[in-house]
Amino acid sequence: MRNLKQFWLVMTATLGVLASGAGFAEASYREQMKGLDEQVQEVKSDVLSIAAELARLEERLLYPSNTHLAVFIALAERDTLRLDAVQVQIDGQQVAHSIYSFKELEALQKGGVQRIYTGNVPTGEHQIEVTIAGKLDTGKEYTRTERFAFNKGIEPKLLGVTLGSSQLQLGDW
Amino acid sequence: MPRAALIVGLGLAGALAAAPCAGKDLRDLYFGEALYNANQGHYFEALERLDAELALHGGVDEPQRDSLHFHIGEAQFSVGDFELYYRMHLRAGRAIKAVLEGAVDEAVRNEAAYRLARIHFQKDQAADALIALDRISGKVPVVIRDDVEFLRANVYMALGRPAEAAAVLKRLQSAQSLSGFAAYNLGIAMLQEGHEKDAIAQLDKAGQLKLSDAGPLAIRDKSNMLLGKLALESTDFTRAQLFFDRVSLDGPFSNQALLSAGWADVSSQNFERAVVPWSILAKREVTDSAVQEALLALPYAYSKLNVHGRAAVLYGDALQSFGDELNKVDASMKSIAEGRFLKALVRGEIQEDKGWVIRLRTLPDAPETFYLMQLMASHDFQTALQNYLDLEELRKKMAGWQKSLDSFEDMIRLRKQNYDPLLPGIDAQFRELDAQIRLRMEQRNHLQQRLHQLLIEPRPDLLATADERIVLESIRGIEEQLQKAKGSDAEQLRQRLRHVKGVLTWTLYTTYPERLTEAHEHLNALNADVAVLTKQYQQFVRSRQAAAHSYLGYDDTIDRLRTRAAESLETVNQLMAKQGHLIETVAIDELKNRRARLEVYQTQARYAVADSYDRAAKAQGTPTSEQATQTSENAAPAGGGH
Numbered sequence: 001m002r003n004l005k006q007f008w009l010v011m012t013a014t015l016g017v018l019a020s021g022a023g024f025a026e027a028s029y030r031e032q033m034k035g036l037d038e039q040v041q042e043v044k045s046d047v048l049s050i051a052a053e054l055a056r057l058e059e060r061l062l063y064p065s066n067t068h069l070a071v072f073i074a075l076a077e078r079d080t081l082r083l084d085a086v087q088v089q090i091d092g093q094q095v096a097h098s099i100y101s102f103k104e105l106e107a108l109q110k111g112g113v114q115r116i117y118t119g120n121v122p123t124g125e126h127q128i129e130v131t132i133a134g135k136l137d138t139g140k141e142y143t144r145t146e147r148f149a150f151n152k153g154i155e156p157k158l159l160g161v162t163l164g165s166s167q168l169q170l171g172d173w
Numbered sequence: 174m175p176r177a178a179l180i181v182g183l184g185l186a187g188a189l190a191a192a193p194c195a196g197k198d199l200r201d202l203y204f205g206e207a208l209y210n211a212n213q214g215h216y217f218e219a220l221e222r223l224d225a226e227l228a229l230h231g232g233v234d235e236p237q238r239d240s241l242h243f244h245i246g247e248a249q250f251s252v253g254d255f256e257l258y259y260r261m262h263l264r265a266g267r268a269i270k271a272v273l274e275g276a277v278d279e280a281v282r283n284e285a286a287y288r289l290a291r292i293h294f295q296k297d298q299a300a301d302a303l304i305a306l307d308r309i310s311g312k313v314p315v316v317i318r319d320d321v322e323f324l325r326a327n328v329y330m331a332l333g334r335p336a337e338a339a340a341v342l343k344r345l346q347s348a349q350s351l352s353g354f355a356a357y358n359l360g361i362a363m364l365q366e367g368h369e370k371d372a373i374a375q376l377d378k379a380g381q382l383k384l385s386d387a388g389p390l391a392i393r394d395k396s397n398m399l400l401g402k403l404a405l406e407s408t409d410f411t412r413a414q415l416f417f418d419r420v421s422l423d424g425p426f427s428n429q430a431l432l433s434a435g436w437a438d439v440s441s442q443n444f445e446r447a448v449v450p451w452s453i454l455a456k457r458e459v460t461d462s463a464v465q466e467a468l469l470a471l472p473y474a475y476s477k478l479n480v481h482g483r484a485a486v487l488y489g490d491a492l493q494s495f496g497d498e499l500n501k502v503d504a505s506m507k508s509i510a511e512g513r514f515l516k517a518l519v520r521g522e523i524q525e526d527k528g529w530v531i532r533l534r535t536l537p538d539a540p541e542t543f544y545l546m547q548l549m550a551s552h553d554f555q556t557a558l559q560n561y562l563d564l565e566e567l568r569k570k571m572a573g574w575q576k577s578l579d580s581f582e583d584m585i586r587l588r589k590q591n592y593d594p595l596l597p598g599i600d601a602q603f604r605e606l607d608a609q610i611r612l613r614m615e616q617r618n619h620l621q622q623r624l625h626q627l628l629i630e631p632r633p634d635l636l637a638t639a640d641e642r643i644v645l646e647s648i649r650g651i652e653e654q655l656q657k658a659k660g661s662d663a664e665q666l667r668q669r670l671r672h673v674k675g676v677l678t679w680t681l682y683t684t685y686p687e688r689l690t691e692a693h694e695h696l697n698a699l700n701a702d703v704a705v706l707t708k709q710y711q712q713f714v715r716s717r718q719a720a721a722h723s724y725l726g727y728d729d730t731i732d733r734l735r736t737r738a739a740e741s742l743e744t745v746n747q748l749m750a751k752q753g754h755l756i757e758t759v760a761i762d763e764l765k766n767r768r769a770r771l772e773v774y775q776t777q778a779r780y781a782v783a784d785s786y787d788r789a790a791k792a793q794g795t796p797t798s799e800q801a802t803q804t805s806e807n808a809a810p811a812g813g814g815h
Contacts, residue, residue, distance in 0.1 A: 029759050033557045036752050040560045041261050043744050044217075047567050050737050051221045052228070054574060057730055061581055064719050072202045107212035113205025123712075154715065158202050 067120035068156035071096065071128070074171070075108040076164030080137040083108070083163060088117055089129040095119055113160070123152050130161050130168060137165070144168050201226070201240040204248055211251070216259035217566065223252050246272075246281055253288060260559060266292050279311045287313075287321050294324060299331035319348040326358060335365035353382055353389030357396050369403075376400050380419055394419075394426040401433055410441035417450075428454060428463035435470055444477040455487075459494055460501070460544055462770070468494055469774055469781075476785055481792055485785035488778050495775040502768045505544055509760055514545075515753050518558060519565045548763045557756055564749045571742045578735050581727070588724035596720065603713065610710065617699055624692055633681035636688040641677060648674050 059068075071088055075081070083105055088096040096117040100108070108114060131145040148170040150159060160171035199205045203226050211219035227248060230241045241248060249272050256265035266289060273285040290305035306325050313321060322341050329338035342359035345351055356379035363372035380396035382389065397419040404413035414437045420430035431450040438447035451474060454467035472487035508514060548554050627635065637645060648670060655667050 029755065030553055032755055033553055036748065036755065037260075037556060037560060038263070039744075039748055040564060040752070041263050043567065043741060043748060044259065044261055044563065045264060046737070046741050046744075047571065048217070048220055048224060050574070050734060050741060051217070051570070052225050053730070053737075054577070054734055055221065055225060057581070057727070057734065058577070060722070061584065061727065064722065066715055066719060070202075072205065074199065074205065103213050107209045110208070110212045111199065111205070112209025112212045113199060113202055114209050115202075115206050160202055 063118055063120060063156075065156045066154045067122060067152075069117075069119050069121045069152060070115055070156070070158050071117040072158065072160045073098070073108070073114045073116045074112075074160060074162050076162050076167055077111075079164035081142065081163065081165040082135040082137075083132065084135065085133045086116060086163070087131040088161075089131075090117075090119070090121060091126055092129075121152050121157075123154060126150055126152055128159060128161075128170070130163075132163050132168060134165075198243075200243040204241055204244050207248075207251065207255075211255055211258070214258075216255045217570075219255045220252065220259060223248060223255065227252065246277070250284070250288070257292065260556065260563065262292055262296055273308070280314050283309045283311065283313045283321075284317060287317055287324070290324055290328070294328055294331070297331075299328050302328045303332065319345060319350055323348075323351055323355060323358075326355075326362070330358070330362055330365065333365075335362045338362040339366060353379060353384055353392040356382060357392045360396065360399075373400060373403060380416065390421065391424055391426070394421055394424045394430070398426050398430060398433070401430070401437070405433070405437060405440070408440070410437045413437040414441075414446075422453075428457060428461050432463040432467055432470070435467070435474070439470075439474065439477075444474045447474045448478070459498060460546070462547075462767070465495070465498070465771065465774060469777060472781065472785065476781075476788070479792065481785045481789035485782055485789050488782035488785055492775065492778040492782055495771050495778060499768060499771050499775065502544055502764050502771065506761055506764050506768075509757050509764070512757075514757060514760060515561070518756075519562060544764055544767050545760055548760065554756075554759065557752060557759075561749065561752045561756060564745050564752060567745050568742065568749065571738050571745065574738050575735070575742075578731055578738070581731060585724045585727055585731075592720050592724060596717075599717070603717070610706065614703070617696075617703060620699075621696060624689075624696060627689060627692075631685060631689075633678075633685045633688075636685060636692060637681055641681065644673075644677060648677070 063069075069090070071090075073086055075083065083100050085097070085099045087094065087098075098114070098116055104114070127147055127149055129145060129147045131143065133141075133143045136142050142165065146168045150157065150170070162169050162171050203222055207219045207223040207226070210216070210222065226241050230236055230239050230245065230248075233239050236242050236245075249268065253265045253268040253272070256262075256268060269285050269289045269292065273282060273289060277285070286305050286308040290302040293299070293302035293305060302324070306321070306328065309321060322345055326338040326341040326345070329335070329341065339359060339362040342355050342362055345355040346359070348355060356375065360372050360376035360379055363369075363375055366372075376396045376399055380393055380400055382393055384390050384393060397416045401413045401416035401420075404410070404416060414434060417430045417434035417437060420426050422431075431454040434450040435447040435454070438444070438450075448471065451467045451471040454464055455471050457464045459465065459468070468487075468491040472484040472491065475481075475484040475487065505514075549558065623635070626632075634645070651666075651670055655663060655670065658666070
């Protein structure tokens with residue numbers, strides 16, 4: 001947060017001087033840009049609303065609640081594991097395999113949660129197997145696999161898997 | 174708005190964009206997903222998710238049982254933040270106002286007021302920003318306390334109230350998070366107040382702060398640049414030199430500092446010293462305007478030192494360089510006119526990091542960007558560019574959505590083809606079974622009622638076995654027959670019958686509790702079977718409903734979405750065309766300005782090169798003519814460093 005703030009402070013403070021030097025955009029251009037900016041904001045709002053309705057439609061069509069299963073990945077707080085990949089199997093079938101970029105890893109480290117899989121399973125008992133690969137802060141390669149049982153009821157099932165250099169657990173969400 | 178305030182304002186604008194919040198002790202996975210998207214800069218997806226979550230949360234009967242309840246305050250603020258990041262200031266303002274006007278505690282309300290003030294300030298609405306700041310009272314969260322005051326100071330400056338700004342900024346001088354920025358802004362406020370002496374002393378402090386971060390380092394350079402400029406204006410060239418020397422050689426102000434340092438030397442007639450910064454500068458990236466000026470300034474200094482041979486060579490190099498640059502500018506204008514600038518901007522791979530604008534320069538097939546770095550770095554142009562890129566993203570999304578809607582329709586058609594022939598038969602079979610199930614359920618309910626009644630009012634005969642009931646019936650029949658019989662045998666038979674009946678009655682009464690218990694056990698066993706049946710029944714009903722829901726009732730929604738998406742796509746295309754045209758026009762105007770300046774430089778260099786060769790030749794033989802001296806004076810760069 002601090003870094004971002006500093007970045008913006010410098011960038012925009014710099015821009016102030018550069019803009020003043022460059023004698024940028026005349027007032028008429030500025031007005032036009034402002035007008036367009038407001039129209040762009042409006043269309044963004046419209047598109048967001050369409051996106052929300054489309055997401056609801058997609059969920060109803062593809063993942064009805066009685067079979068809906070979603071698996072989420074979170075990193076344990078302040079864990080130093082450099083996560084490279086996660087693989088998920090449901091009832092012995094591979095359903096997701098994710099390789100993490102630096103940006104994605106950073107997003108997880110900042111407290112974000114990745115929805116790695118959305119699919120359908122019938123109600124009843126199931127098994128989930130999660131395999132992670134990464135590097136410890138010592139530089140040593142690290143892999144781990146854990147299996148968990150879960151029950152799918154008639155409501156949508158959300159499974160949260162918390163990963164770390166010393167843990168891999170199915171969260172109670 | 175005064176220039177200084179504008180600069181400070183611009184500086185603040187970015188700082189006010191808060192970073193996405195972290196999800197500690199996360200209780201709502203979808204909120205976490207929104208954070209995951211936001212943390213990667215995918216604000217559209219983050220907003221899409223969070224909007225949906227907040228709408229769902231608002232619609233539940235008992236919000237305290239919804240998992241988002243644990244993050245609701247954070248989520249409401251995050252929506253405003255994401256909208257701000259996604260450059261939707263109007264909506265962000267509305268979202269934050271909603272928090273501000275809701276029943277929230279003092280700290281939350283104050284933070285909302287601060288955020289609202291921030292948005293107003295970013296949109297050049299300083300008076301509104303001050304009104305929002307004035308709503309802050311009581312408990313202010315520690316993390317924003319200094320930021321609130323810093324914003325207040327900047328709002329005062331934007332409103333032309335430097336004395337009040339200075340008073341606030343003086344209190345912020347020890348704030349670590351604002352290190353450098355508060356010091357610089359205090360200097361600017363003092364300048365606005367007209368206290369030039371105090372301002373210079375303050376800026377001098379800001380220009381010598383010991384800092385390590387890139388941000389405050391740039392501010393320190395900026396302070397020194399301003400001090401140098403002020404010293405030049407007051408013809409204190411030695412001090413100006415000192416300030417320019419303090420500017421770091423690899424910062425964003427280094428080119429301007431080197432150029433100005435040279436001019437400070439020239440102004441004090443120290444041409445030898447001017448050669449040093451200008452020689453460094455002349456070797457830098459030639460598209461920079463300061464570098465181009467140095468290409469002319471350096472030989473000018475040599476000519477003043479009477480090193481005419483060297484000056485002639487350097488003027489020749491400058492002439493060559495300006496020619497090359499003019500060709501580059503022409504190529505850039507042509508390229509922009511052909512639409513290649515916009516194509517270069519939307520290339521995905523170059524936008525992957527924050528410095529993507531800088532990386533444009535390294536693209537071999539995008540010469541149009543070489544001369545536009547300064548323009549592209551400006552705030553307004555950045556907004557226009559970002560809007561163009563956002564529109565391009567929306568366009569791609571909506572093109573994808575049209576395909577998704579086609580797929581959905583295909584899916585629905587196939588499901589209909591599958592279920593339509595099957596369902597009538599299944600429904601008929603189900604109706605039959607349903608009737609049987611209902612009958613059995615009624616029987617069970619009747620049994621349960623009777624057993625319940627037996628607990629209150631014991632009726633042993635009702636728990637007789639089938640054999641016992643037959644025996645009882647026989648006894649009753651024999652009793653009726655014996656009523657009419659006469660004689661001693663009859664009496665004996667009656668006696669025996671009473672005995673048999675007594676035995677049976679005895680059995681029924683003495684075994685009644687066990688029989689009742691057994692009956693309840695059977696009922697419980699039946700209940701277990703009924704539970705299984707009910708479960709299967711419900712499962713069937715759900716499956717049947719799911720089958721219907723999988724293809725019925727989507728037509729209107731899909732049609733509506735298709736229409737809305739098509740309309741929005743058209744709007745996006747129109748806006749993209751307008752925005753793109755504006756960007757191209759502004760870019761070409763900028764290039765025209767740079768071209769005009771290059772032409773002036775080229776003309777100056779052309780005259781100067783001839784003059785320098787002439788002087789070099791004369792220096793070897795005849796004395797310098799007055800006319801030649803005049804020409805040499807004219808060869809000083811038009812910019813004159815200032």
